Amino acid sequence: MRRTLSALCKNEPGVLAQMAQECGKYDANILSLAAGETENPEVSRIVLRIDGDDAAIDKVERYLDSLDEIIQIDDLSRKDFVDRELVMVKVAMDREQTGQLMQIFEVFRANVVGMGQKTITVELSGDQERVDGLIQMLIPYGIKSMCRSGMIVLKRGDE
Template sequence: MQRTISALARNRPGVVAEMAAGFGRSDVNILSLAAGETENPEISRIVICVEGDEDAVREITRHVQDMEAIIQVDDLSRKDFVDRELVMVKVTMETERTGQLMQIFEVFRANVVGMGQETVTVEMAGDREKVDGLIKMLVPYGIRSMCRSGMIALKRGDE
């Protein structure tokens, strides 16, 4: 089972490491982890996508809630939320296939952010399915390198 956990934490050294270590002791796999400051520079939001059985996820969520630096924990999987991930992909660019690549970039609303003699680098933000779709379309062209940010997420609405 895949779950998305969002935590607000005091912005201080070691919080993410302590949280990740707790997951390492459980039977829960971290699929992605993203952390950054909120509108208050003293507070960070940590979004963790995990995979594991329901009991293990519930146990690790309780562990996170009990950490001293944690202010609030939400299991977004049980709520309506919006999520995004950033991906940067460097792909081989052959002159005869440039038009095809540009069409793919346009369809996925990917932006060219760098070009070399033999490669083009694009960035795109979207949900996991959209990112996976872009990657799948670019594989036949030859992905030279890639970096994904991990999912960030917020509850929808006024909460």
């Protein structure tokens, strides 16, 4: 089962490593990990998208919640949230394919950020389904390299 955990934690060295290590202890695979400062520079938000059985993920969540460095942890899988991810993709390109690629980029509202003689690089920000959709459309053209930021999330509404 896939779950999304969002943790507010003290912005201190080692917190991220400790969280990742704990996931491994319980055989919870990290699918996506994003971390960064919040509006308060002393607090970071770490978002973990993890896969594992419910019991393992529950153990990870309970352990993380017990750490002094963790201010608050939420399992957003059971809540309504907004998610975004950034992806940059370098795709093989030849003159005959340029028009087709540009149409794909337009449909997904991806921005061209670099161009070489044989490749074109685009960026896209969106929810996971949109990012996955662009990647699937570009596979037949030959993805030369790709980098994904990891999913970032916030709860919807006033919470």
